[in-house]
Amino acid sequence: MGIRFEDIEKSYRVYARAQDRLWEWLTRRQRHRVHVALTGADFEVRSGETFGLIGENGAGKSTLLKIAAGTIAPTRGRVTREGRVAALLELGAGFHPEESGHDNIRFMAALHGLEGAAMEDFAARTTAFSELSPETLERPVKTYSSGMFMRLAFAAATAMDPETLIVDEALSVGDLHFQKKSLDRILQLRDRGATVLFCSHNLYQVRSLCQRAAWVHGGRIQALGETESVVTAYEAHERRRYAHLRADAPAAAPGPGPASAPAPTTAPLVKIACLSTQTRDGINPAQVESFQDLTLDIRVESYCADRFHIGFSIVRPDKDNVFCTSTQFQNPPRPLCGAGTHRLRVRFARLPLLSGEYLWSVYALDDSGLQVLDMAELIQPFTVLSQNHREAGLVWLDHEWLPTQ
Ligand SMILES: Nc1ncnc2c1ncn2[C@@H]1O[C@H](COP(=O)(O)OP(=O)(O)OP(=O)(O)O)[C@@H](O)[C@H]1O
Secondary structure, three states: OOEEEEEEEEEEEEEOOHHHHHHHHHHOOOOEEEEEEEEEEEEEEOOOOEEEEEOOOOOOHHHHHHHHHOOOOOOEEEEEEOOOEEEEOOOOOOOOOOOEHHHHHHHHHHHOOOOHHHHHHHHHHHHHHHOOOHHHHHOEHHHOOHHHHHHHHHHHHHOOOOOEEEEEOHHHOOOHHHHHHHHHHHHHHHHOOOEEEEEOOOHHHHHHHOOEEEEEEOOEEEEEEEHHHHHHHHHHHHHHHHHHHHHHOOOOOOOOOOOOOOOOOOOOOEEEEEEEEEEOOOOOOOEEEOOOOEEEEEEEEEOOOOEEEEEEEEEOOOOOEEEEEEHHHOOOOOOEEOOEEEEEEEEEOOOOEOOEEEEEEEEEEEOOOOOEEEEEEEEEEEEEEOOOOOOOOOEOOOOOOOOOO
């Protein structure tokens, strides 16, 4: 047994105003409403397996992780876990801001019950992994940058070789180098037999790391099982959700097809099945560097013999289109044709986006490029970090400073 959840429910009392809590206590009359954040969670994360948790914002994933870690108690039900548990949830939550990095490391070791040589070993491994300089470790942690703080917190949380690891999006710790290092550390612990409960919005990572997964929806376990089937079910739900939003939207975001194209009202003849991205080093396509090598992979299912086109766009969260193109815009146009699965790959050898948040939209269009057969809008959010460039804006424009006259 790795982690066993037995009929877990977690509800919160929600007060409209802060003073209502006091009024309730004084008058003994209820002034709160009960919000059920999670209910009916009854499953087991098997010993040694890597288990993914996915779901939209507010679904209840963090609540489940905190209950697994013992940070919060369930309102109903019971959780049991195996061995030493490291929770990478609110990293650094137990740190004392006024104390130095060194002292915080020793404090963490003491919390784990380590003394003497074991404490020294813990401190040495945490220090080495954090890659923080001796001078930095002498300074109070309140003077650290957020990246430095997270590095130390991650290093301390994983230095005790936990048997159970609970991870909440912790892979976005620090810069790309440290992210890869953190991921490698998690993989190393997993390969040594640790049970990993891993929550992420990055479906690529969930697919590549987890054997099984659960999709949490509205506080309930909507699907649970082998990762691919759970992630595919969640993606289908997300597509329906975004398509619905688009149908409702008064002014739709312009895609490669006409902005006013109606949403399909009957079952589509062509369905967008899957979109994923890969970086050349395969680290974290949800966070890429400017000018990184990025490949977009689109899978579509066609249920008819007709010709059709596929378009995609890179969109800002405010729905501004950064770039869109389509197989129709190729010279000559290269429509797809025939029933079955089609796979398209588009490579950006040097992605010229600058720092910011972006999303993808994908469209299946008929042969004329006028009718939208299927679409998946504003999906797979990703962050671009432009660490080696000080220029700002959306995209890099090739330019040259001419000599002054
Ligand atoms: N302390 C709290 N008091 C009241 N409601 C809470 C509290 N903590 C969480 N909730 C509510 O419980 C629900 C589940 O929240 P939770 O943080 O578990 O979601 P999540 O799936 O982790 O979301 P995200 O992906 O955005 O992190 C949400 O509706 C949230 O508003």
